[in-house]
Amino acid sequence: MITPKPRASGWWLEEDGLFNLDDEGRSEKQQCAVAASNIIRNFSFMPDNEVAMGQNRHCLETLFQCLEDHVTEDEELVTNALETIMNLGPLLELKIFSSSKPSFVKMTESRAVKAVVKMLQSSVKAWHCAAAELLGRMILNADNEQFLMLFGPQIYKRLVEMAVDRLLKVIKTPHPMPEICRKATLILENLVSEPQNKPVLIAYENVFADMLFSETRYTDAFARILYELTSRPSNKIAPARGIWGM
Numbered sequence: 104m105i106t107p108k109p110r111a112s113g114w115w116l117e118e119d120g121l122f123n124l125d126d127e128g129r130s131e132k133q134q135c136a137v138a139a140s141n142i143i144r145n146f147s148f149m150p151d152n153e154v155a156m157g158q159n160r161h162c163l164e165t166l167f168q169c170l171e172d173h174v175t176e177d178e179e180l181v182t183n184a185l186e187t188i189m190n191l192g193p194l195l196e197l198k199i200f201s202s203s204k205p206s207f208v209k210m211t212e213s214r215a216v217k218a219v220v221k222m223l224q225s226s227v228k229a230w231h232c233a234a235a236e237l238l239g240r241m242i243l244n245a246d247n248e249q250f251l252m253l254f255g256p257q258i259y260k261r262l263v264e265m266a267v268d269r270l271l272k273v274i275k276t277p278h279p280m281p282e283i284c285r286k287a288t289l290i291l292e293n294l295v296s297e298p299q300n301k302p303v304l305i306a307y308e309n310v311f312a313d314m315l316f317s318e319t320r321y322t323d324a325f326a327r328i329l330y331e332l333t334s335r336p337s338n339k340i341a342p343a344r345g346i347w348g349m
Contacts, residue, residue, distance in 0.1 A: 192240030
């Protein structure tokens with residue numbers, strides 16, 4: 104009589120396990136993971152489920168691990184994970200990752216935030232705004248602020264870059280409502296007036312100069328932007344260091 108060798112339950116899903124004997128097995132496992140993530144995503148839209156899901160450490164660890172592996176994971180799987188965490192965002196307490204609740208992935212508060220921050224730089228543009236919105240929802244919980252602030256400069260720099268890129272696209276694209284473009288240039292003026300933004304925005308100096316000469320409707324606005332960008336931060340009425348005047 105042959106006695107089967109004892110196997111841990113997790114062996115079935117390991118690389119040499121039953122479901123991973125070949126590429127087809129791996130593909131089937133991936134399809135199951137995407138289907139499961141879609142179900143969990145749908146659950147998160149139901150208010151009655153939010154508290155239970157937000158307090159389930161295993162669920163949250165799995166979702167954040169999907170974000171962490173967004174470069175190699177299936178795009179739909181990552182999108183589902185991102186949308187699920189967004190739905191739970193206001194109720195999410197990062198301290199759960201250092202609680203006494205059983206851990207399966209050994210996720211930490213820092214790893215979770217870092218996973219979201221990396222999504223801001225991903226190759227999938229649709230994830231950029233979603234990740235930014237998730238950060239905004241997470242920081243609504245005051246207990247999360249200390250963990251997010253560790254990545255504050257990195258987050259702030261990327262958000263300003265995203266804002267400028269999108270505002271320039273709005274201005275350059277013909278719009279049926281000119282007021283929208285005018286407001287976009289006003290936002291740019293407000294961004295450049297903050298001293299902490301100047302190191303990021305100085306990289307756009309040539310772009311702003313091109314807009315000054317090509318977009319005649321907003322010549323005055325971009326002249327003010329360039330003047331503000333190159334003026335001394337300590338004295339707004341001081342002469343500009345650059346070549347741009349009022």
